[in-house]
Amino acid sequence: MDNMLKPIGFFDSGIGGISVLKETIKILPHEDYIYFGDSKNAPYGTKTTNEVKKLTFEAVNFLLSKDIKAIVIACNTATSAAIDDLRKFYKNIPIIGIEPALKPAVELKKRGKIIIMATPMTLSEKKFNNLMNSYKNDNDIEPLPCAGLVELIEQGLLEGEELNFYLKNKLQPYLNSNISSVVLGCTHYPFIKKELSKILNKDIEIIDGSLGTAKQLKRQLLKENILNPKLSLGKVEILNSLNDDNIIELSYKLLNYQ
Template sequence: MKNEPNLINNPIGFFDSGVGGLSVLKEAVKLLPNENFIYFGDSKNAPYGTKTVDEVKKLTFNAVDFLLSKEVKAIVIACNTATSAAIEDLRTTYKNIPIIGIEPALKPAVELKKNGKIIIMATPMTLSEAKFNNLMNSYKNEADIEPLPCAGLVELIENGLIEGAEVNSYLKNKLKPYLKSSISSIVLGCTHYPFIKKELSKILDKNTEIIDGSLGTAKQLKRQLSNMNLLNNQATLGKIEIINSLNYKHIIDLSFKLLNS
């Protein structure tokens, strides 16, 4: 990608399997308020975390092609599962545009050096992929790390359930085996999960840290745009466009509600 002046005003593309990546977009908007954003959520095909790697790869490439048709200047794969499955292939295929992914924020959890278990909540596919296992193995001598696959949680959030009895019951059942032991931190390894942080904190000890990678990803986006002289320095606030493969009013309304929550 050439550093042409007209690219500076082009939007930044965000992609997720549904509404989850809005947790990352929220941080990016705070950090880069003058940028224009296009967010594409593929709720029609959610969840990605229980699909095969090839299925996720195909859907992710389709989404990236769609965002490129919108003339975006950078793309954020705001989905842990899609990042695990496709990020290397995407960067090999689209060499001229910055593509930023996300991975479970295990490093900050380990660096806390707190006693107790680090639990990584994520989709089954993210936890089974080599990318995550390499990450986990790099810290296995420094911390007690427990992967916790959370099939079904994305569907609750996609339906707008982010607090209340059903979410609380789901989280209690998932964490039941660990609640009597010491948990140093919970890493939210899916971009949907920050939306249930409030409900999660009701179940956990107040000293347990809840960590996600949204801010780190937003900072990486800013760094890459800065390095390529692509930061938008317009004086006005940028525009945010949200598109969803379901194309229902309620999913767009839910998206803006989550973004502004």
């Protein structure tokens, strides 16, 4: 098959990467996509680096068997654990990762604390700490590990009392301080933006890395000259390691979720 016409592979530890796929479809509507979520092994954010690396390599091999032209690791935890090794191993295919959108938060130049909500593993990885250290001299950055939040979202809990209680509990220590922005450092978290904004002051910016990743993918496709030339809209196929129709149904629902 002509490289240009091949689909783009998307991978996440579950349904979270759908938030990145949504942004990508807006920017690259003529591409075909194969999305693979590993909900059977979710969450990744509480596993060891080696476990996450192994699962990510297995997922990438699975996507490569589908004859794709590029891969997006639409998972912050998998990116921080495995992206460098993946790029060394698979040199002939563009591999795009995602990281917490700290740079856009810093560039707002707003006074106050930048809170980074992410999984415990993302926050403990060297990759994230290097990113944070490059900004922390001039900014008040507060990492906030959110164990358990991915599980709620994987169950389809995107708003309501239980989620509100969880978020209030997490953010309670900061609600009376001056917060400039909240960075969503896990691709699952954009789906709970609505509930989050009920708790936060309305002038607090909520930022995620989806758009930056989508733009980077487009740059890579242009560089490799493999943008899909067709004028019709692309197709999306969603697969999941959980042999369960509900998770596929939820994935398609989230893809069209406003």
